[in-house]
Amino acid sequence: MSKELEAFLEYILVTKTLSKKSVEAYKGDLLQLEEKFQKPLISLDTPTILSLLAEYKNKRTLNRKLSSINAFFDFCYKEDFLAEKTKIKSAKIPKLLPKFLSYEAIQNGLSMIDRTTWIGKRDYALILFLYASGARISECLELSLGDIDGEWLYIRHAKGQKERIVPLAQVAKDAIMEYLEALAFEKDFIWCNYKGTKLSRISAFKITQKYLGVSPHVLRHSYATSLIRGGADIRVVQELLGHSSLLTTQIYTHIQKQDLKDTVDVCHPMAKENL
Numbered sequence: 001m002s003k004e005l006e007a008f009l010e011y012i013l014v015t016k017t018l019s020k021k022s023v024e025a026y027k028g029d030l031l032q033l034e035e036k037f038q039k040p041l042i043s044l045d046t047p048t049i050l051s052l053l054a055e056y057k058n059k060r061t062l063n064r065k066l067s068s069i070n071a072f073f074d075f076c077y078k079e080d081f082l083a084e085k086t087k088i089k090s091a092k093i094p095k096l097l098p099k100f101l102s103y104e105a106i107q108n109g110l111s112m113i114d115r116t117t118w119i120g121k122r123d124y125a126l127i128l129f130l131y132a133s134g135a136r137i138s139e140c141l142e143l144s145l146g147d148i149d150g151e152w153l154y155i156r157h158a159k160g161q162k163e164r165i166v167p168l169a170q171v172a173k174d175a176i177m178e179y180l181e182a183l184a185f186e187k188d189f190i191w192c193n194y195k196g197t198k199l200s201r202i203s204a205f206k207i208t209q210k211y212l213g214v215s216p217h218v219l220r221h222s223y224a225t226s227l228i229r230g231g232a233d234i235r236v237v238q239e240l241l242g243h244s245s246l247l248t249t250q251i252y253t254h255i256q257k258q259d260l261k262d263t264v265d266v267c268h269p270m271a272k273e274n275l
Helices: 003-015 020-037 046-053 059-078 103-111 118-133 137-141 170-182 201-212 216-229 234-241 246-267
Strands: 152-155 164-167
Touching: 003 020, 003 059, 020 046, 020 059, 046 059, 103 118, 103 201, 103 216, 118 137, 118 170, 118 201, 118 216, 137 201, 137 216, 164 234, 201 216, 216 234, 216 246, 234 246
Parallel strands: none
Antiparallel strands: 152 164
16 A cells, blocks of 8 residues: 555545544555555556546446545645646436335334334334434434434534534434333443344434335435424534535435425416416
């Protein structure tokens, strides 16, 4: 591994405080180039880099790798490792609306859960919590009871180590307390599997897939969509979701625009008839 790449990885870990998972992703993308050509990444020109990236047909995968490369070269330029700033353009990807569930669909899924067992109470509480908080599943699984204080939820294990506080609906809090009262184990963390150890991401996925047919992340999208449709300010939603950039949150404005278009199509006479 080149000294420039080592310096970049230390920078994003220590200074930028990215998660170890994110740092490993950057390392995998960038080290792949150095190992392929047996040269320091800083010495590779754009055509050489593109020759390797050409094998990726999935534009999202390609853009993720380009993002890693551009971040590295931007760092090298700022640190005077490079005399000129280099940036490779990303591939254009059509904007897709995030998948989300309606409140009614979530209620229907919750009604299917047998809440006579502690496992059922856990599944019910988990789904309610994800929809009520908009938390990432990684943030959710790290929660302890001390992170819930009255009407507030303290998310301390956030992406990029950026803690935030969000209000938590009483119905979600009540469901968690009902589940914990039925739990046969005493743990520092909230979400347990049947063995009493911490619930895994795979197990959480199986729970939401079983009752709702979606991944836990769709409940985060559903939370944001409900807020936008209810008239919430986009910057408030950004804060609640823990997005570092407003650009990430703005994808939900497309939902709002689609709602406006659908309303006009249904209600305005000129949308139905030709003059």
